[in-house]
Amino acid sequence: MGASHRDSQGRPIVAVTGLGIVTSLGQGKDANWEALTAGRSGIHRIERFPTDGLRTTIAATVDFLFDGSFAAPELSEKLATLAAEEAVAQSGLGEIGDFPGELFMAVPPVEMEWPQKQELAQAVEGETDYDALLRVAARHKHQAMHELFLFGGVAEHIAEKFGTKGSPISLSTACSSGATAIQMGVEAIRRGETEAALCIGTDGSVHAEALIRFSLLSALSTQNDPPAGAAKPFSKNRDGFVMGEGAGALVLEDYDHALARGATILGVVAGCGERGDGFHRTRSSPDGKPAILAMQDALADAGLTPDDVDYINAHGTSTPENDKMEAMSCSAVFGERMASLPISSNKSMLGHTLTAAGAVEAVISLLTIANGRIPPTINYNTPDPAIALDVIPNEARDAKVRTVLSNSFGFGGQNTCLVLTAGPSAA
Amino acid sequence: MARDVVITGIGLASSLGEGIEAHAQALAAGATPVVDTQGFAPYPLHPLKPLELDKQIPKKSDQRQMEPWQRLGVYAAGLALDDAGLKDDAEAKSQLQVIVAAGGGERDHAVDAAVLTGLRNANQPGAFLNERLMGDLRPTLFLAQLSNLLAGNIAIVHGITGASRTLMGEEQAGVDAIRTARARIAAGQADVILVGGAYNAERRDMLLLFELGGFLRAGDFAPVFARSDAPGMITGSAGAFLVLESAERAAARGARAHARLSHAGAHRSRRQPGSVAKALDELLAGFGPLGPDALAISAATGCAEITDEEAAAIAKAAPGARRVAAGDLVGHTVEAAFPISVALAAAALSTGAANEAIVTGAAHWRGEGAAHLVKA
Numbered sequence: 001m002g003a004s005h006r007d008s009q010g011r012p013i014v015a016v017t018g019l020g021i022v023t024s025l026g027q028g029k030d031a032n033w034e035a036l037t038a039g040r041s042g043i044h045r046i047e048r049f050p051t052d053g054l055r056t057t058i059a060a061t062v063d064f065l066f067d068g069s070f071a072a073p074e075l076s077e078k079l080a081t082l083a084a085e086e087a088v089a090q091s092g093l094g095e096i097g098d099f100p101g102e103l104f105m106a107v108p109p110v111e112m113e114w115p116q117k118q119e120l121a122q123a124v125e126g127e128t129d130y131d132a133l134l135r136v137a138a139r140h141k142h143q144a145m146h147e148l149f150l151f152g153g154v155a156e157h158i159a160e161k162f163g164t165k166g167s168p169i170s171l172s173t174a175c176s177s178g179a180t181a182i183q184m185g186v187e188a189i190r191r192g193e194t195e196a197a198l199c200i201g202t203d204g205s206v207h208a209e210a211l212i213r214f215s216l217l218s219a220l221s222t223q224n225d226p227p228a229g230a231a232k233p234f235s236k237n238r239d240g241f242v243m244g245e246g247a248g249a250l251v252l253e254d255y256d257h258a259l260a261r262g263a264t265i266l267g268v269v270a271g272c273g274e275r276g277d278g279f280h281r282t283r284s285s286p287d288g289k290p291a292i293l294a295m296q297d298a299l300a301d302a303g304l305t306p307d308d309v310d311y312i313n314a315h316g317t318s319t320p321e322n323d324k325m326e327a328m329s330c331s332a333v334f335g336e337r338m339a340s341l342p343i344s345s346n347k348s349m350l351g352h353t354l355t356a357a358g359a360v361e362a363v364i365s366l367l368t369i370a371n372g373r374i375p376p377t378i379n380y381n382t383p384d385p386a387i388a389l390d391v392i393p394n395e396a397r398d399a400k401v402r403t404v405l406s407n408s409f410g411f412g413g414q415n416t417c418l419v420l421t422a423g424p425s426a427a
Numbered sequence: 428m429a430r431d432v433v434i435t436g437i438g439l440a441s442s443l444g445e446g447i448e449a450h451a452q453a454l455a456a457g458a459t460p461v462v463d464t465q466g467f468a469p470y471p472l473h474p475l476k477p478l479e480l481d482k483q484i485p486k487k488s489d490q491r492q493m494e495p496w497q498r499l500g501v502y503a504a505g506l507a508l509d510d511a512g513l514k515d516d517a518e519a520k521s522q523l524q525v526i527v528a529a530g531g532g533e534r535d536h537a538v539d540a541a542v543l544t545g546l547r548n549a550n551q552p553g554a555f556l557n558e559r560l561m562g563d564l565r566p567t568l569f570l571a572q573l574s575n576l577l578a579g580n581i582a583i584v585h586g587i588t589g590a591s592r593t594l595m596g597e598e599q600a601g602v603d604a605i606r607t608a609r610a611r612i613a614a615g616q617a618d619v620i621l622v623g624g625a626y627n628a629e630r631r632d633m634l635l636l637f638e639l640g641g642f643l644r645a646g647d648f649a650p651v652f653a654r655s656d657a658p659g660m661i662t663g664s665a666g667a668f669l670v671l672e673s674a675e676r677a678a679a680r681g682a683r684a685h686a687r688l689s690h691a692g693a694h695r696s697r698r699q700p701g702s703v704a705k706a707l708d709e710l711l712a713g714f715g716p717l718g719p720d721a722l723a724i725s726a727a728t729g730c731a732e733i734t735d736e737e738a739a740a741i742a743k744a745a746p747g748a749r750r751v752a753a754g755d756l757v758g759h760t761v762e763a764a765f766p767i768s769v770a771l772a773a774a775a776l777s778t779g780a781a782n783e784a785i786v787t788g789a790a791h792w793r794g795e796g797a798a799h800l801v802k803a
Binding site: 107277 | 599
């Protein structure tokens, strides 16, 4: 064992030794990286369910994993499994089914879905109210539905499959959940509770009611034609986000533990910052203060300054409000440098993978560092003069990137920022 | 190096009423449970004693934008902040971290029933479903249903600008909320955390989920540890929040510590006969020797076999302990079950009814947890 390495605050350094990703653009890092740097969109017309009467008929769903019908938790679990298998295999840590670390999972909230309710309703004669459904349930012939729709079900199954240690965490901080899963893994490693953590964000919950709910909040783009043109982060004509599905998985590991076993260090989670916003349920504070503080906290946690950041992986949802607030907050943190600091939104191609986004985008941020190439913000044809940014318009760009700030902001006043850096050996 | 973690705020609301005193009295006296056997028959449950919401949620507009479980949680969180003396401390509320154990919001039962009935005869079921949901869902319903919006509403109503995290996963979410809150403060990653949960039992959609798996007791009330005739959960509506704080910070501001939370642990394994007892044995053994007059608060569900295993683990670790099932007082409160059990233990220590307490809980499906409280 060599000398132990510590960060600027004397804590264990948190290395990344495995990455996995599945999105509408495909399965695995190679497929996603190729598509993202080619500027390809995963957004398409929805075929999973009828879209008659809906204002939004497009999404970046993952349609290549199941032949038949499935419930959202089943797709979320499948996506998480594939991403985690890729990440754990790359890390070379542990054995199959015996991962020597804890599990932190961002999972979408679940509830019983319409097909299952309809299945129960088939056994009902007369009015189909909940008392009638309860009488059917009391026959205990549909027991699998209970486990399927438990909030803790997906993480429990992943814990069982991968053999993670300890009590698996299922968490939600809305659209910053994936980043929070990583943050909780970082904290556990820094506390010395675990030498490794499997951090996953997953979301496979595009179904009719989920889409309708966002639609009723006027959060979704309605520019359905062409689908690939709908997500336009930072553009003047942006009109809402596009729902997406996917999963990102990271194996985090105490840096010294990784070094000792000769693992390849893919990068470091150098800092995390989070702030609440008590302003409004869906809107951010007009002054952007919580987002600004979250970015500053993440940099301070990493022992870095704004000048150290080479690239911002934006939250960039393509809603009028988010992109304006994010641009303003970044300007407050980075000052005049913001006019030339690259910032791009993966959501222009992947849609908004919601619960998974923070993890999916952390994976892409680390691929950006590894490849020295920044994926573009596509559909950037009508710049918004109010938010002049270098969004890496439409085409990927080669650049030396050592330090990335990855932003995630969510409903309910959730602001979580991560600072991801190249491994210290490359310093 | 680990720092001491103390409980400086307790917020409780349930079928027994609200506040530390009402619950400490019920705990001491073994109060007659408040059970409604008619409203949701054949499933008995412990209904919430109505709250004067204005006392903790002054704006009607805020009240309207929440579901009952959110109002209950925001209310209990406010009680905990009041008790800790932090409600009007803007500086503290900018540092305060929030960890909430939460499920989801309530379905609109009337809309669901109408849609299900209509779907039977619909020529184009997909189009019919879209049309009805577009027309009948309240736009704000989604926000009331998002798990993290209990934390969001706590922030809005009580003016907390520290960060929040929401843990999900039924009972174990409550265990892990307490466990991670304690660990973060002990390790110096946070100084003060508001942690807890709320559960609204008075909703048929949740009864449906549990009854599908066969986890509910039907018929009359029976105590948690005496349900072998018809095992299962009797759920209750309750909210419980705690303010956890580093002992230094509490002392520096002259705050009264109700108790010290010396341990909180969690366990997971695939269930098989004996696994719950083994998990709890291991967790409890980690607490060191327990005094003969320890109080044991159990968050047990009343479900078959695992409840007996929990009883055995308590008897083994603390043979002389007075054992109280939180479910006998307030019902089984799922995500809130472990937090409310810790809160009851803290109340007992605070009022001098006990000098030491252990808290146990085996979730109805997966996960076990235990905590240890001592005099501050």
